[in-house]
Amino acid sequence: MPLITPASLSLELQVDQKRIRNVLRELYGTLPTGTTxxxxxxxxxDAVRSRLPASEASKERQWTLEVGDTVRRREIHDAFRGQQQGGISTPKSIPAILIFTDPKEGAKFGYDRFEGLREDGSYSYTGEGQEGHHEFLRGNxxxxDxxxxxxxxxxxxxxxxxxTYVGAFTTGEPVYRMETIPDASGAPRSGIIFNLVPVDADTTLLPPYGGERPASATITDWTPPNHSDIVVAQDELVTTGERVVSRVEFELQADFGRWLESQGHVIKRLTLPTESSTIEPDLYVESNGWIVEAKKSSGRAYVRTAIGQVLDYAHVARRAGYTVTPVILLPGHPERELLQLMTSLDITVVVRRGDSFHALQPNH
Structure with missing residues (x-):
């Protein structure tokens, strides 16, 4: 017999789940200890159905599922109509687009290659179409739009x-990018990778980008980034979560790492698991606990972004048991008030000075 829950009843009756749970408590008391x-x-x-007057069930379709609810997919389509096949459904009864991801099944069609939760909290979602190049038709x-x-x-x-309902999302900036993905036979094709950002969602329910997230922090060898491999499509602070940066930034990272090594420091890569994804600072100086975020410009927008990133890295690293100091690496001096702000947050600021690097003091 199919499992019936307040979530599935809310879809059937188009009644808010809180109202349904109130009726259940009136009829049967509270849930036993340990039951969620x-x-x-x-x-x-049937008892719940009989207690809810027909007039309470709105003729207009309404969204009644809560984040984390698990129901049969058929129940969703029965409630809102829309296509039952494919990963994107466009019901006309509600102002919403329903998208479905099954990492295991999607891997058969190359959907896992560029799909998953990214470091910046965005979710990469592969457009629909199991054969041939993706086009902006129907669900895509x-x-x-x-x-x-x-x-x-x-x-x-x-x-x-x-x-399982993960939650509400909207499109990010940019809305999508094109990637080469395989079809079911392994032949290459052009695929649409949408950039989605959460509005009200539990992103821990989503798989991480690039595979399973590690259970604990990992340290691996560092090698200078090769900027010749980087293609920058546009000069933007916000990307789809890729480590897409300019040649200036990669050169800055590489030069700083080599300079530190020449001073006897040990440079590593530190990968940190969060509740929903993994994050990785540009450099981890193992010998003195520096966690480094580099930026290609000392302009205010870049510095503000770096502050948030490096404090996040430091917070997660400390939670994992590391003693760390957040460091922002810039190509030149920031404005005095920005330096004062970073100092007040216990962030060390390092800038290039000729062939070497220098940690700034707040009165500089």
């Missing part, structure tokens, strides 16, 4: 016939 959700028999569900077009059309993107992670 209602699992109803058909008789109990609707997803691209979701923000402009005023539609919420609602993401589900599926397994078999069940779907």
């Amino acid at each position: 959700r209602w699992e109803l028999s058909e008789e109990q569900a 077009k609707a997803l691209r 979701a923000a402009a059309d005023g539609k919420t993107i609602r993401l589900f992670r599926t397994s078999g016939t069940m779907a």
Whole structure:
């Protein structure tokens, strides 16, 4: 017999789950200790149905699922209509686009290659189309235009016939990028990779980009970044979560790392697991605990971004048991008040000085 929960009843009756749980408590009392959700028999569900007057069920479709709810995918489509096949559904009964991801099944069509939760909290989602090049038709077009059309993107992670509601998303900047992905036979094709950012979601329910996240922090050898391998499509602070930076930034990282090594310091890569993804600072100076975030400019926007990033790295590293100092590496002097701000946050600021590097003092 199919499992019935307040979530599935809310889809059927179009009644808020809080109202349904209130009725259940009136009828059956509170949940037993250790039980986290209602699992109803058909008789109990009928009792709830009989207690909710027909007038309470709105004729207009409304969104009743809560983040973390798991229901049958069929129940979602029965409630809101829309396409039952494919990963993108565009029901006309609600202002939303429903998207579904199944990492295991998606791997058969090359969808896992560029899909997952990124370091910056965005989610890369591969467009629909199992054969041939992706085009902006049907679901792909609707997803691209979701923000402009005023539609919420609602993401589900599926397994078999069940779907877990991850939450509400919108499109980021840029909205998408094109990548070469394989089809079911392994032949290369052009794929649309959408850049989605959470509005109200539990991103821990999503798989990380690039595979399983490590259970603990890992330290590996550092090698100077090779800037010749980097292609910069546009000069923006915000990207899709890739470590897309300019030649200046990579040269700065490489030169600083080599200079530190010449001073006898040990440079490593430190990968830090978070609740939902992994993050990695530009440099980890193991010999003195410096966690370094480099920026190609000392302009205010770049410095503000670096402050948030390096404090996040330091917080996660300390939680993992490391004694660290946050360091921002810049090509030149920032404004005095920005230096004072970073000093007040116990951030060390390092700038290039000819062939060497220098840690600034707040009165400089």
